[in-house]
Amino acid sequence: xxxxxxxxxxxxxxxxxxxxxxxxxxxxxxxxxxxxxxxxxxxxxxxxxxxxxxxxxxxxxxxxxxxxxxxxxxxxxxxxxxxxxxxxxxxxxxxxxxxxxxxxxxxxxxxxxxxxxxxxxxxxxxxxxxxxxxxxxxxxxxxxxxxxxxxxxxxxxxxxxxxxxxxxxxxxxxxxxxxxxxxxxxxxxxxxxxxx
Numbered sequence: 001x002x003x004x005x006x007x008x009x010x011x012x013x014x015x016x017x018x019x020x021x022x023x024x025x026x027x028x029x030x031x032x033x034x035x036x037x038x039x040x041x042x043x044x045x046x047x048x049x050x051x052x053x054x055x056x057x058x059x060x061x062x063x064x065x066x067x068x069x070x071x072x073x074x075x076x077x078x079x080x081x082x083x084x085x086x087x088x089x090x091x092x093x094x095x096x097x098x099x100x101x102x103x104x105x106x107x108x109x110x111x112x113x114x115x116x117x118x119x120x121x122x123x124x125x126x127x128x129x130x131x132x133x134x135x136x137x138x139x140x141x142x143x144x145x146x147x148x149x150x151x152x153x154x155x156x157x158x159x160x161x162x163x164x165x166x167x168x169x170x171x172x173x174x175x176x177x178x179x180x181x182x183x184x185x186x187x188x189x190x191x192x193x194x195x196x
Contacts, residue, residue: 008038009088013095022115023099024108028057030095038088045083046092049076053096063120063188065109074100111189119170122185126161130182133158137174137183143167146174 012033020026031054041047053076056069073096080093099105107114113121126137126146135150138161145168148161163174163183175183 009034009091012037013091016095020117022113022117023102023104024057024060024113025115025117027096027099028054028061031057031092034088034092039092040086040088043083043085043089045080046086046089049080049084049089050092052076053080057096060105060108061118061120063108063111063118067109070105070109073105112187116185116187121188122170123165123188124163124168124170124172124174124183125186126163127182127184128160130180131161132180132182133161134179135161136177136179137161140173140177142171142173143169145169 012030015033016026016030020029031050035050035054039047039050053073056065056073056076059065059069060073077093077096077100080089081097084090084093104114108118108121111121116122133148133151135148138146138148138150145164146161147159147164149158151158175185
């Protein structure tokens with residue numbers, strides 16, 4: 001039974017590494033899966049620490065994180081590393097701490113995901129200069145998040161294509177069909193289209 005749980009922890013780590021690019025998102029995924037599976041709950045530093053770490057990581061991934069979340073997360077992970085009675089708890093703490101020394105957590109607090117993966121911190125936008133008004137993006141969008149008018153020969157006065165952010169689920173389907181790469185992913189706080 002213990003070997004299966006140990007293997008499960010390794011599987012979760014591999015899944016997090018394979019499916020997520022953002023280190024904060026990896027840590028959140030790892031903790032979430034750890035809580036729903038291999039965590040035994042026998043020692044308090046691990047069980048309470050994991051639940052609290054999940055709350056703090058969720059805040060950061062959702063763009064609601066603050067400096068206090070960073071300090072708490074570091075304290076929790078250090079206490080888990082020192083106080084956990086088994087390898088699973090210590091490995092979980094190490095997984096969180098691996099990226100704490102870099103600026104990636106701080107960048108999330110400032111509203112930027114370097115990997116452009118945390119959905120609360122990114123937006124899809126259309127660059128008007130590149131858009132040929134073909135309407136492919138509008139047709140593929142299941143959520144009616146793209147408004148605008150398809151260009152018709154010899155007519156003028158079109159409403160340019162624009163993504164309604166409150167409706168956009170950031171599924172990425174519009175990016176796949178755009179023939180001119182006029183849909184880009186940017187930081188939510190970015191007022192300009194950076195790197196375009």
